[in-house]
Each structure stands twice: as C-alpha cells, then as structure tokens.
Amino acid sequence: MAEGTALRQADFSNDTTVVGLLARNAKEIGSQVAVKEKDFGIWQEYTWQDYLDNSIYFAAGLEVLGFQAEEALLLIGDNRPDLYFGTVGVSALRGSPMPAYPDANPQEVLSFAHESRVRYAFVEDQEQVDKLLDLREEIGTLEYIIYSDPRGLAAYSAPGLVSYAEVIEKGQQAIQANPALYDDLVTRAQPSDAAIFVHSSGTTGKPKGVILKHRNVLAGVRNGFQGGSLEKNEVIMGYLPMAWIGDYAFTVAAGIALQWQLCIPEQQETLLRDMREIAPTFYLAAPRSWDNMLTNIQVGMQDAPRFKKAVYHYFMDLGFKVEKKRFEGQAPSLWERINRVVGEFFVYGPIKDAMGLSRIRTAYTGGEAMGEDTFLFYRSLGVALRQLYGQTESSAFNSTQSKDEVRLHTAGKPLPGVIVKIDESGELLLKSESNFEGYYENEKATVETLVDGWLHTGDAGYLEEDGHIVVLGRLSEVVYTAKGERFIPNYIENRIKFSPYVKDVAVLGRDRDELCAMVCIDIDAVGNWAELQGISYISYADLSQKPTVYDLVRDAIAHVNETLPEPLQIKRFSNLHKEFDPDDGEITRTRKLRRKVVEERYTDVIEALYSDKKEVTVKAQITYDTGETGTIERNLSIREV
Template sequence: MQREDRALAASPASPAPTGADAAGQWGLDPNTTLTRLLALNARTHGSRVALREKALGIWQEFTWAQVLDEVLAVAAGLEHLGFTAGDSLLVLGDNRARLYMGMLAAGALGGYAMPVYPDATPAEVLHFASEAQAHFALAEDQEQVDKVLELREKAPGLSHVVYDDPRGLNNYRVEGLIGWEKLRDAGAARLREQPALRNEIIQRSRPDGPAVFVHSSGTTGKPKGVVLQQRNVLAGVSNAFKGQVFGFEETILAYLPMAWIGDFAVTMAAGVALRFTINIPERSETVLRNLREIAPTLYLAAPRSWDNMLTTIRVRMEDSTPLKKRVFDRFVALGIAAERLKLEGKAPSTAQRMLLRLGEWMVFGPVKDQLGLSRMRVALTGGEAMGEDTFLFYRALGINLRQLYGQTESSAFNSVQAADEVRLHTVGRPLPGVDCRIADDGEILLRSGSIFSGYFQNEEATSKTLVDGWLHTGDAGYVEKDGHLVVLGRVSEVVRTAKGERYIPGYIENRIKFSPYVRDVAVLGTGRDHLCAMVCIDSEAVGHWAEVRGIPYISYADLSQKPEVIELVAGVIRHVNQAQPEGLRIRRFVNLHKEFDADDGEITRTRKLRRSVIDEHYAAVIQALYSDARSVRMKAQITYDTGDTGVIERELALKDL
C-alpha cells in the first residue's frame, strides 16, 4: 500500500477512531498532498457525499468520486489555458463548491490558489494580483467578474477569468473570459484523449508544493503574503486530530470567508484529509437557516458570531410569552451556575443535575434544535477572547464550546482547550506536534511542521518572524504550571500611560466587546494621563434594546447619540473598569456615529483595528476626549460599495465616567 493509502485509508464498514489510538492506526502522515488524499477518498469512499451546496433552495450533492473527476478535469482545462506550476489563481467570491474545487485544481498543478475576501476593494485585489503576478482568476459571479475586468488596465497580465455563475454574463464578449462548464469539458476531453494524464496530475503535486496563498491580517500595513505548503496544512490537521479537536467524517458548514486560513484549514485541509461532509450555504444571509438544516457535528466561529447567535436567541425570547421567558431565564441561570461550579473544580449537586436534565427536555434541547446545534460534538471559537457570559451560556445549553488559538503562519492550529479542561482565561495546551516557549520579553514562540517557510518575496519580514526554526508569533502570553497557554495580546501593543502604567489596549477592548451592545472599541491612552475609549455600538442589539424601551431613532448615528444609549454603554465600561487597576480605568468615552470600516482602512477584513489609521481619521475626537469639551463635531470620510467616497458630519457627546 502506498504512503497515502497508509495515511488515511479507513474501512467503510466501521467508524473511524479518534485520538492517539487513531493516529497510530491510520498513520496520519502530512508528507502527502491534498490531491492524493482526494484520490484516495474517491477510491475507498467514492460513493460517500463529500460536498453539499444549497442552490435555488435545493441541496446539490457531490460524492468524493465526482469531486475528484471535477477537480482533475478543471486542472487539465487550466493547464490547457497555460496554467503551470508557480502560477497564481485569484479566487473571488463567497463560499461555493466550484471555487473550492478550483483551489484544489490549482494546487494539483503546483500553483498558488489565492482566495480574496468577497468584499475586497479593487485596490486590494490589485495589490494581491500584482504581488503574485497572477494571470488567472476564478470568480463566483458577475459582480466579481466585473471587479477583475476593471483591473486589467492596471494588471494586464490577468489574461484568463473563469466564472461559476453565468447569470448576467451571457452577452459579455471579453477575451479570456470562460465559464466553468466549458473549462471543465475541455479538460475532461484532454483526460479522455490522454489516459495517463489523470494519474500524472494526481501525482504531480508535492508535499513541499503550495496548498494555498493567504495573507496576514495587515494590522500594521499591507497584508503580507503567506504560502502554506501541502505538508504545512496537513501537519496542522494531524496535530489537531491527535489533540482530539476533531475526528473523521465530521459534518461541517463551510461559511467562513474563504480568504481566512481558518476556513481553508477546516474545510479543505481537514475536510479532505478526514473525509468531512462539507455543506455550503446558499448565501451569507442564509447561514443561520442552513445551519439548522444541516445540524453540523463541528462548528468553528469567531466570538462575534457566537455573540450574534446569542443576541438572536435573546431577541426571540423578548418576543415570547412572559411564562416562556421566565422558564428560559430560570433554567439558563441554573445551567450557568452549574458551569461556574465545574470551572472551580466542583460538581453540581444531585438536585441541580436532575433539574438540568429537565431543562434539557424543556429548554436546552429545543433551543439547540432551533439553532441547528443539536448534533454538535465539537464547538470552537478563536481569533480573539470570548466574553464570559457568552461562553458560559453555550456551555449551559450543553454545547462543549472550547477556545482555539491559531495563526495564518501556523496553518490555524496551535493550541485548543481539552473537552474536560475548559477555562475562561486560557487557550488550552499546545497541540501534539507543537512546541511552545515564552521569550524573555513575553512573546509566544512556536515550532511545528505546520509553520510556514516565510513570507512571499519578503525576506526582511521573514527574518524577523522565523528565527532558528521558531515562529515569533507577535503575541504576548505565558504558560501556566500545568501547561495551559494564556494569550494576552499583541507584543507590539504593549504600551504605557504617562504615569508608566503598562497595558495592552486589545486586552481591555476585548472585555468591553464581551457586551453584545458593543461591536468595536478603540482604547486610547499611550503617553496620556488616563485612558479614554471610542465605541462603535452594535446596531442590531442596541436597536432592539431601544425598540423594546420605546426609544425612537432614524439612523445608526442618531441611535448612537441617544442619552439612554450613551448611559447603556457607560454601564458596560463601568463594569469592565471594576476589574481594572485604578490607573488603567477608562475615564471618558464617546459613541462614534459610524462603525469602523474595512473599506475605510480602519480595520482589517477580520475586524482587527488598524490603530494608526484610526488615530488619523479620528484625531479631532481624540483631541476632544483629552480636553474639557462636552462634545465634538466630527466629519468623517466614508467609502461606498462602488468605491466612491463621501463625508458625514455629526455632533458627538463626550461622556465622563
């Protein structure tokens, strides 16, 4: 049996094991490629469903055999157009089955599949296309095709554009524009004419060849290119598998942005290696509805997504009958109290356990069924800290929610909390295969086969990030006596007040964002006598809060300046201040009249603050916060979806605490 057969061959007659025993039995070996594993799945589990995609209200299914045929045909078609090893394929759009298969096809040919956020501006797409000197693009629909065609004047090398959805494109007469079906059929014809080509493409990719070309978040400048090798992403999957993060044949919902490493690591790398059933929602707006239809066994979401789901639950309960609301609140409070006992190492009483079983039947089970969480075995959150209330709520429902710590440069998987060792302040122990140590300045250093070999054509940044085989993560943290890792924030964000108080703004910001009423916040205070904050309210949560209380408003800006809303946010900050040292309490804040926007350059596509841009855009507000002014008139430039810019103006109230 060849190496890839030994790697992940599982008998269809018995369920695949998990954990260390499974790792030994199946020989999960990262020294193969996604193409070979895909071929293995087609050979051993060809009739099993690999992909489901919701289109026009109907779930369309693709087996492993069909996915392999499609990937190989498209690879042969791309090669016929001139795509070779080292070429780049821009991928633009929301999650679509063909876009995923196109990425696998590019990797099979030794090329760079480069997914781009669907809401990326033309300037951002141009930066990526120019960086990789891309000649090929794979676009979801007319909107994304138009975006690519606009770039041709500035990026003339972008000669071939493949599209998935033909609606609106039938009358386009553009050189190099080709539909997916035509490309696939041309490739399939090549495979029929050259019988040896099929296996040759399967074997062509190498473990040290590219799997995906993604980008760092770009909080301090333009995002840096990160090429992850096939063995990098598969080593990450192997580490996570051995750490019992997930097992074979999970059911997942592929809804995360394709340009985020978390999506590729779970959907493509783990999905192919461990034969997940990958379900793709119809649209981003239907994710919650499709989640209920699928009821996945594995679900990864950022804290904000879990917060949004919790907001949805609470909004529905506010609209229910008083009796149902009382029953819900009673059992949730009971469940949270039991979870607090577990976190303290104590066991709930017999009476509590009996009541919780009743709660599962009356409240928890129906809520999980309505959300599509009834079959969930693995629930993960990562990217930033999660609020205590949110974390305990889901665990009270019986969902074993755990914290994950990962980075783009390390293929997404560094550490994760064990199912029976969940703590609020840690991210668990480093996974098997991941070495971790703390530098003298408090920076977290990692070493693993999942770590990339360097930034794309950026030796200076690489030399600072990879030193003697260790990845300098840029995160500050420490390891507790029992091996649990605690992440405090970015090392570069460790700053001091004028009085010498040392703090990390992101640490305080995350705790303020634990409130469902706060979407974003920027904490100020470097070199100042005290801390201040600029807050972006969550329009949905605060809007519903205002409606329930009969507070009228006409816009986000209007809502943000309502005295009641200002006092609501003040209460949130006062609560956070209670846990802060006297010198690090926020003394003044302002509710901004707009959200921080990626199109305005204020945050990254993963919603991380670009502090230098925020300091520039809101210089007048910052100056007013550190003065005796009671309000400030703010003019702000905004960027519309079309790329045009405009200016909005508003009087903002400044609140003392």
C-alpha cells in the same frame, strides 16, 4: 489530551498531498456524499468521486488555457463547490490558489493581483467579473477570468472570459485524448508544493503573502488528530471566508484528510436557517460570529413574554453558576444537576436547535480572544466550546483546549508536534512542521518572523506549570498608562462587546492618566430595542447619539468596570457615528481592529475624550463600495461612565 495517553496515529503522513488524499477518499468511499450545497431550496450533493473528478477536470482545463506550475490563481467569491474544486485543482497543477475576500475593495484586489502577477482569476459571479474587468487594465497581466455562475453574463464578450463549465469541458476533452493525464494530475503535486496562498490579517500594516505547502497544512491536521482535537467523519458548514486560513485548514485540508462532509449554505444570509437543517457536528467560528449569534438570542428575548423571559434567565443564571463551579474544580450539587436536565428541555435544547447546534460534538473559537461571558454562555447551553490558538503562518492552529481541561484563561496545551517557548521579551515562539517557510517576496519580514526555525508569533504570553498556554494579547498592544499601569486594550474590549448593544469598541489609554473608549453600537440590537421603546431614528449616526442609547452603552461599560481595578476602569466614552469598516481600513476583513489607523483617524475624538468637552464635531472621510470617497460631518456626545 490527558497525560500518559498514547497518541492516535493518523492514516496519512507528510509524504502526501491534499490531492492525493482526495484520490484516496474517491477510491475508498467514492460513492459517499462529500459536499452538499443548498441551491434554490434544495440540497445538491457531490460524492467524493465527484469532488475528485471536478478538481482534476478543472486542473486539466486550466492547463489547456496555459496555466503553469508555481503560478497563482486569484479566487474571489463566497463559498461554492466550484471554488473549492478549483482550489484543489490548481494545487494539482503545482500552482497556488490565492483567495481574496469577496467584499475586498478594488485596491485590495489590485494589490493581490500585482503581488503575484496574476494571469488567471476564478470568481463566483457577475459582481466579481465586473470588478475584475474594471481593474483589468491596471492589473496589466490578467489574461483569463473564469466564472462559476453564468447569470447576467450572456451578453459579455470580453476576451479571456470563460465559464467554469467550459473549463471543465476542456479538461474532460484533454483527458479523453490522453487518459494517462488524469492519474498524472492526481500525483503531480509534491508535499513541498503550495497548497494555499493566503495573507496575514494585516492588523499592523499591509497583509503579507503566506504560501503554505501540503506538508505544512497536513502536519497541522495530523497534529490536531493525534492530540484528540480533531475527529473523523464530522459534518461541517462551509461558510468561513475562503481567504481566511481557518477555512482552508478545516474545510479543505482537515475535511479531505479526515473525510468530513462539507455543507454549503445557499447564501451567507441563510446560514442560520441552513445550519438548522443540517445540524453540523463540527463548528468553528471567530468570536464575532459567536457574539452575533448570542446577540440574536438576546434581542429575541427582549420581545418574549414576561414568563418566558423569567424561565430563560433562571436557567441561564443556573448554567453560568454550574460552569463557573466546574472551572473552579467544584462539582455541581444534585439540585443543580437535576435543574440542568430540566433546563435542557425548556431552554438549552430549544436554543441549540434554533441555532443549529443540536448535534455539535466539536466547537471551537479562534482568530482572536473571546470574551469570558460569551464563552460561559455557550458552555452553559451545553455546547462544549473550546479555545483554539494559531496563526496564518502556522497553518491555523497550534494548541487547543482538550475536552477535559477547559480553562477560561488559557488556550490549552500545544498539540503533538508543536514546541512552544517564551523568549526574554515575553513573546510566544513556536516550532512545528506546520509552520510556513517565509513570506512571499518579503525577505525582511521573513527574517524578523522566522529565526532558527522558531516562528515569532507577535503574541505576549506565558506557559503555566502544566503546559497550558496563556495568551495575553498582541505584544505590540501591551501598553502602559501615564501612571505605569499595564493593560491590554483587547482584553477590556472583548468584555465590553459581550453587551448585545456594542458591536465594536476601541479602548484608549496609552500614556494617558485614565482609560477612555470609542464605541460602535450594534445597529440590529439597538435598533430593535429602540423600536420596542418607541424611539424613532433616521440613520445609524442619528441612533448612536440618542441619550437613551448612551445610557445603554454606559451601563454595559459600567458593568465591565466592576470587574476591573480602579486605575483600568473606563472613565469617559463616545459613540461613533459609523461602524468600523474594513473598506476604511479601520478593521481587517476578519474584523480585527487596526488600532493605529483608528487612533490616527479619530484624533479629534480622542483629544476631546481627554478634555472637559461634552461634545466634539468630526469630519470623517469614508470609502464607498465603488472605491469613491466622501466626507461627512457629525456632532458626537461625550459621556462620563
């Protein structure tokens, strides 16, 4: 937002709840479509009145089953209207909706259930029902399992197994018997009650429980709207993991407060196809998602005819040049502007159409740092991508780049209502009404994170003279080589991951003389390349060790090395035999690297990288989807860059 511009006033305050704002929407625009879901190829629609009715009926039905205020409801599943209705419904009862990742392994589910002594769970389908039934005895407290999709469950007779439709029916009957109950449930929750119970990413340890209250999440939305970072009446895709605060903050809180239309894909696998049909106006994705879309484009261009490739590269090079000029404060030449118009017709427009980004007004990346080249790629297409900075503990975001002040190295200025300062250690501290009030039953972590109202983010950074926030990375990840060179591994990793052939990478070098790397190839991109080259392979591990694949990765690292000072260039690397996997604890469910786990697990590889060995044999324990473990043995090559 430009200096001197008056703040826009939001038409809601902290003295309300998400449920109350949903009721406002039902009253003002009740017949308008609030939610759309693709089901068997057809978009099913729910109005704002439907949204409210389903949420309140669910709340009433859950209360009939004995649910009480301040209890937690465990939610597991992909994005579905029923799960969103249940999320709002639980908060109407002054309870805490607690989503878990749909691919969470049994131990993770068990940890969540034990943490809040869960008596009620609401899941998507048979897969999640089976998971909970298997864990029921270990959980000990679980009384009811509510399911949305009844397919495959007709013969199940476990006690406490109830369909979503049955809960809705119980709620309708309760309200028919006592009509005043409907309005009571609309107004029962208070701004100081829980809106959502999520967990920190857990990059440095076990995820910590974070209860955000209605006044916290709505303060975040209000700050964003007043600062011009959020607009009314957007169309948004509901695809982000419900366990990530970004989904609740934007899909539910902002979606309801700012009257956005929520569109839910048929499956996660059909997101791109369904996005093309909807063409949303607002899109938020973690850098990994933006990277994946970019990889799909780059892989597609490998198969393109020579002329089409030439046209693509000409206009993309032009786009990069123009965007870099803009970031440096220079205006593009007349010839460049004319070529951009031509490029919109031949390259930029068709690519945006193919990705479902043709109507985008607001696009953000958040969750972790994005590689500069990826950011420039989308800006070159004409997608006004901007950086967003925030944490789970602060209701998802504290700063965004404004439309007129996008810089490659900053996360924009603090939003209205957010105060930022830097302490003596270089850590970013935040103060805002959107901040949480403490970790769930974890006083030690709370007093370390919240000090005199200031949220200690754990991020290293600084403020530029005009107020822009520069985030350098996690304070715990600012490391030094044995020669005293300071670096942040994540910064280098993000640049290497711009290559379509690299899915993940761990850069090493703490207290070492030089930097090395362990790489996980992208099986889709490398597999497609191998097919075009006539290279056969039988598994991920087999493909990763092909000499020609090592050449691909070496070239990607060498390209990044050209932009780094000599002491911080990668000298040696090895392609790992498997991807980093959240089930193995190597990355979080949002694909953030758990560096300590990785460095402990791959000690043999790391020691080999810092020796004169050309090969290393690894024995790795892996965890299967069932929770069972196994061991595999592989020889990994080590290559100089």
